[in-house]
Amino acid sequence: MGKVLIIGAGGVGTVVANKVAQNSRIFTDIMLASRTKSKCDAIAEDVKRRTGVTIRTAQVDADNVPELTALFNMFKPELVINVALPYQDLTIMDACLACGVNYLDTANYEPKDEAKFEYKWQWAYQERFREAGLTAILGCGFDPGVTSIFTAYAAKHHFDEIHYLDIVDCNAGDHGKAFATNFNPEINIREVTQKGKYWENGQWVETEPHEIHKPLTYPNIGPKESYLIYHEELESLVKNFPTLKRARFWMTFGQEYLTHLRVIQNIGMARIDEVEYNGQKIVPIQFLKAVLPDPGELGENYTGETSIGCRIRGIKDGKERTYYIYNNCSHQAAYEETGAQGVSYTTGVPATIGAMMFMQGIWKKPGVFNVEEFDPDPFMEQLNKQGLPWHELFDVDLEL
């Protein structure tokens, strides 16, 4: 049915390559490209062994628009699945516009020199994508991604108005390392060390980093200390669901993880500005990334599971109700299926489903959209089929 180009050969790219290959009736021609072609070749070889499907590979510098357009014009994909770095969203979108290619990503653009998680840069492409008749699907991983689709599904089927939304993200996995991040350390540390922020009564409320926290109970896991942090889907959700009185995001962190983060900041290794070193300019957090364990290598001995979901309170038929929808994902099952751990899996599977939605013409309209602006039902159906089954609880204590 269609040609797809995956950009990015980290853990998420590994999962997307596997899942796209598993769905080769929809994705009939697949290419995987990244800065380091040997990484793509290794993934392609593994995918071939697991699924029998052949994936083409290519080298591309996703910071470089001419390189991207040359690749797009050569391969002529219908859709690009961008699972490279968030810094590269805009160059890839530019190349899509230049070549008439549709676009999907899993994390919003972020400028390299400030840790800002805002959609404004990508939303600014709305007119150009619409005029070009191209679809851009933003933030189609798990969070952002499935959490917004869960919210849209709840709003469509279970509520007349949703008032309170708490997205709860627990990773109860154990990778056996003293310290490692579950995805790109640079992005992870930038995200987690920023100030907290949530939406309440029509405005954003800012908190100190990790200022607000409480234990929340996760299905099949139990209580885990959870910290209010800012997460990018809050921005689009409060825009697209104006009945929301409050929207927050909670993530679990262990004490050791927080201690490591605190020290990394104290010693200056979380800095995102350039430092002079031996006549070279080096960004400390990028150098740190080079010495920390590669998140893609965490899979093999990773035990435990993730649990991510939405806890919602609102009105149905004039009565208040509560609703909790979630998915639990086992790190080991993810690794056995794709060679990547659960955090990569929960991001890569939704990206693949989003691409399926586009390829099948279900999620296809000119312009730039967040995932909650599409019909959630066909996506929700695929979650159950593609390895991320979800569960609903009605009228339970949300703890929030």
Next chain:
Amino acid sequence: MGKVLIIGAGGVGTVVANKVAQNSRIFTDIMLASRTKSKCDAIAEDVKRRTGVTIRTAQVDADNVPELTALFNMFKPELVINVALPYQDLTIMDACLACGVNYLDTANYEPKDEAKFEYKWQWAYQERFREAGLTAILGCGFDPGVTSIFTAYAAKHHFDEIHYLDIVDCNAGDHGKAFATNFNPEINIREVTQKGKYWENGQWVETEPHEIHKPLTYPNIGPKESYLIYHEELESLVKNFPTLKRARFWMTFGQEYLTHLRVIQNIGMARIDEVEYNGQKIVPIQFLKAVLPDPGELGENYTGETSIGCRIRGIKDGKERTYYIYNNCSHQAAYEETGAQGVSYTTGVPATIGAMMFMQGIWKKPGVFNVEEFDPDPFMEQLNKQGLPWHELFDVDLEL
């Protein structure tokens, strides 16, 4: 009376420059050299303002023997005071031999690629210095340095045999930073993260890092948790005082300092091997040094004091006795006098006194020597005059 060349323009170099200038009747011609001449110029300007004495400055790469010999042949010093990096001890000793210059340092040579604190490399120069008629004085800071001179003084005046030696090093200062090291972070972290080791009953006993610790009470400070670590003077002391049944070294660390060290190791930033980064080879601990606070900049708001001494048990006139000799040094007083904090001060003042001993012909004999091999009395007298007064306690509870 004589020409002296100081190599190294960090905190210790700053103190040595000041103290040498204060004693300009002995040091009649002073030069300060380092890799970065601008640092030397700034120190020289400050010394001029404080003492009225003019110091010459020069640029030299202390890793480079031809550069060193060119400088030595030009300036023709009688003595080099080496307060550069421990990696550079051997190149500077080589240049001294080539040019007929006497030598003094404050820390033993350490190869760059393994964290070993052993005298073997420098002791191997014994014959060459003797044949050249040159004096090399090793380890003439506070520890190593004064601690060994305290021990020699105790052995000379207060004991017939010393049996148990515990060197106790407390820094009860507060620099107000979340984390900073008091001297070169690279050397400090290498030293503190290595395994513990002490001498007992004729052999070395190894411990895990920080495995043995207990609270010790320091004069004018109170009890502080103190950790058994290996420190280089133990090697020469057990050789030069063969009656020692046990010799140990204790250093105080705060919980926060240890947490930071543990994380720095966990995240790979204490590594001393090369890491590939953007096509360049970078040693993580050296990059870390570039982002941590400069120890030379800690002085201004540094409060509290250090307390370093020797706790000794042995035999005098057939009876067991205990003896505790120590110096306390105020960070603020050190900063006011020299512009550097107490840890730099307690290293730089003894180096200056050692240089005085040499210049006055008191500590002058061909060969390579540790400080306890010279007469301690004239050095002890100068400690009281040059800013590091010492105190003795007899027959007290040593806690050890």
